[in-house]
């Protein structure tokens with residue numbers, strides 16, 4: 001898989017112009033969603049290269065990361081005369097960059113695409129590393145391919161359009177990157193002041209966070225091994241997210257990841273002696289910023305069942321990514337039902 005160029009931008013117009021100009025193309029398409037069209041498209045629409053662009057718009061939010069939206073994008077590409085030499089710019093959050101990346105990767109067996117993530121979550125995770133896809137059959141990211149964007153533009157200008165829950169949702173993935181890297185990064189993340197956001201500092205931290213992800217993806221682009229480190233917090237997190245969805249208690253992905261990190265650090269402490277003080281410091285941070293998610297013992301079997309659907313599982317075992325310490329990653333940690341129930345007890349009680 002060819003690697004994307006990551007551009008840390010402080011001038012979005014110039015960065016978009018340069019990134020589009022760097023890829024030879026006959027026609028240019030911009031994919032976005034209705035919310036991003038209103039909030040973020042005005043920040044790039046006057047860039048000269050955009051004058052000839054055809055804009056394709058899909059409805060926002062994850063339930064529209066669907067075959068129906070994908071069909072709409074393919075149809076609009078076809079109607080707009082896209083060829084194998086056309087270029088697509090995905091402007092939006094993870095839903096747009098995932099679906100747009102998949103649409104581009106499959107249209108005429110693949111056209112080039114550039115990601116312009118507009119949420120913190122898509123900046124630090126979805127837009128980088130080549131995972132593309134859609135939800136299908138009730139399961140998230142069930143259909144997709146690995147294929148990197150030509151470039152990814154990270155610009156904090158978009159974060160000013162984001163609300164605090166949106167920032168915190170992305171920040172949970174940054175916390176994950178801190179935990180799998182080193183104590184300095186983790187401590188810097190725990191000390192960030194959300195009362196008075198310093199966007200310059202946040203941009204630097206985003207750059208660091210993406211570099212951690214890139215290093216891991218470079219080593220294992222197709223997730224046969226160490227890339228599973230990026231799933232820390234996600235086995236439990238996805239189960240909590242699925243439960244929330246089923247019970248119509250809407251939670252943002254990053255909140256579920258933050259709670260999942262607490263669960264999996266507890267499991268790490270039990271199995272691998274992850275330091276208890278670091279578990280409790282992380283727990284305090286998560287409680288302060290993400291609150292708690294109430295679960296009942298009656299829901300444990302359901303949560304366990306959701307975990308059995310995790311893509312990392314092998315031969316019927318639920319595999320976690322755990323830590324023996326910050327930066328000391330252990331992948332493929334199969335846990336039994338009793339340990340998982342104990343983990344859920346800890347989460348419920350904390």
Ligand code: GLY
Nearest residue numbers: 125129131227230
């Ligand atoms: N979101 C995890 C990964 O890209 O591998």
